[in-house]
Amino acid sequence: MWEPQVYISVSIVAFIICIAIVASTLYIILWKNKNKTINLHHGSLSNKNVDLELQQLSLSVRSLSENKISFESSTHKPIVVETFTIEELNTATANFCSSNLINGRVYHGRHKGKELAIKCTNQHLVSKIKFELFQDSTYFHPNIVKLLGTCTTGESDDAYLVFEYAKNGSLKDWIHGGLAIKSQFIASCNCHLTWNQRLRICLDVATGLQFMHQIMSPSYVHRNIKSRNIFLDEEFNAKIGNFGMDECGKSKSISQKGSTGVEPFSCDTGYIAPELLGKSSDAMTKSIDIYAFGVVLLEIISGKSPLSKMENEEKNVLLHEKINLIMQSSDAGEKLREWVDDGLKENYSFDAAVALANLAKACVDEDPLLRPNASEVVQKLSKLVSELHEGEEERFNVGESSSKPLVVKV
Known part of the structure; x- marks a missing residue:
């Protein structure tokens, strides 16, 4: 038989152990909750940063897209259609000399070693040309006369269209009249x-x-x-x-x-x-x-x-x-x-x-x-x-x- 003092000692030790276990459990629970809160906070910040980056990327892409659309819908002439100056055309045709007249108001010219057909027209007609068809060089088909460029003077309604030169003229020239x-x-x-x-x-x-x-x-x-x-x-x-x-x-x-x-x-x-x-x-x-x-x-x-x-x-x-x-x-x-x-x-x-x-x-x-x-x-x-x-x-x-x-x- 144990003495009463022994029972008391064992009870005290057991009580202390229970308190230690409870305290440890509470500490662990509190530590986990704290880490969870910290992780959630960091995750929220991380998500916010990701969202911010995505938003910035979206804005960047949208900005590029808008710039592209703005460029394509602008009044600039397509890059495959050159802009000539009137001085260049005057030089090419010897000031539109009658000896260079092909037919009507179309003149033969030479510019940078290339032969051209230059048609005198007006800005109203030029404004009606579907320049969007010339934005893609693949539309330059071997059986279609190329539009090489345009020229407007800015001082009058005069305008000019520059085409590739067809050395043997029109089919009509050959079929009718036989010459x-x-x-x-x-x-x-x-x-x-x-x-x-x-x-x-x-x-x-x-x-x-x-x-x-x-x-x-x-x-x-x-x-x-x-x-x-x-x-x-x-x-x-x-x-x-x-x-x-x-x-x-x-x-x-x-x-x-x-x-x-x-x-x-x-x-x-x-x-x-x-x-x-x-x-x-x-x-x-x-x-x-x-x-x-x-x-x-x-x-x-x-x-x-x-x-x-x-x-x-x-x-x-x-x-x-x-x-x-x-x-x-x-x-x-x-x-x-x-x-x-x-x-x-x-x-x-x-x-x-x-x-x-x-x-x-x-x-x-x-x-x-x-x-x-x-x-x-x-x-x-x-x-x-x-x-x-x-x-x-x-x-x-x-x-x-x-x-x-x-x-x-x-």
């Missing part, structure tokens, strides 16, 4: 395009249209396809002119077949698709370019103007009306032979001429939904070009029918 009028000062000569050259020109133009209609995004409707707006370089590669200028020739009245309305673009009557007569520009689709291109095909085949008079008659006849009459006649083959450009003589494939005439007829169909699209046209023309005999072209480029320019040095 090259002024191709870096070609002498007037009885020069005709060969059949091979004509087919390749057709394919070049169709390829340019295919690019505008089906490759560009958004697609682009030219609205002014005609032989005068198709230019030939030194190798007779064809390029479409007036690209990006569909807004520049609006508000001209027309009248044909009793219909009157607003001409949506500057274009000869013979190139205007029938669905446009008496209607506004809202009626325009890619098919109007195909129609006009079909008329160009008919010009290339026949050597005739889009609007001409019937033999022994006073009325004017459109080329699309004439080809319909020919192709629907009982002796279509013979009539087509008679209709083919005299400048070709017998130096062409009649089968290819029939195929080209049928393609042209499809392009000028009065129903726009029945006209082929640009890709279909390119496919058909590519087949015709692939069937050409390469040796023929050089043989036909001899003598009076030569399509090589006679250059006169001045």
Whole structure:
């Protein structure tokens, strides 16, 4: 048996141990709570710092974005279109000397070793050009005439457009009249395009249209396809002119077949698709370019103007009306032979001429939904070009029918 003193001692020790355990437990709990509070505080500060950094980054990105948008929407001209001074253009053209006049108000010039075509115009027309189409250099297609730059004087309404130079002039110069009028000062000569050259020109133009209609995004409707707006370089590669200028020739009245309305673009009557007569520009689709291109095909085949008079008659006849009459006649083959450009003589494939005439007829169909699209046209023309005999072209480029320019040095 333990003495009472022993019980008392054990009880005191047990009590002290319990107090120590309770105290330790309380200390641990308080220490953990303190650390948790500190961690929460630090975490809050860390989150705030992260949020602040994200906010600053967001502001920075937004600022960059706004600066980019501001730059893109500013009135500055795109970097791919150069700004020329009037002094540079005066030097390039010898003060717009008449000997440098190409046609109308377009002059030939030389600047930094490069040949240029410089068109005199006004600031109102320049303001209507779709410069956004020239912001991306990929839009410089080999079958589209490049707009190289602009010039405004600031002292008057005069303005100038600077284009790449097409040494062999326009398709119209070669097709109508059968001679090259002024191709870096070609002498007037009885020069005709060969059949091979004509087919390749057709394919070049169709390829340019295919690019505008089906490759560009958004697609682009030219609205002014005609032989005068198709230019030939030194190798007779064809390029479409007036690209990006569909807004520049609006508000001209027309009248044909009793219909009157607003001409949506500057274009000869013979190139205007029938669905446009008496209607506004809202009626325009890619098919109007195909129609006009079909008329160009008919010009290339026949050597005739889009609007001409019937033999022994006073009325004017459109080329699309004439080809319909020919192709629907009982002796279509013979009539087509008679209709083919005299400048070709017998130096062409009649089968290819029939195929080209049928393609042209499809392009000028009065129903726009029945006209082929640009890709279909390119496919058909590519087949015709692939069937050409390469040796023929050089043989036909001899003598009076030569399509090589006679250059006169001045």
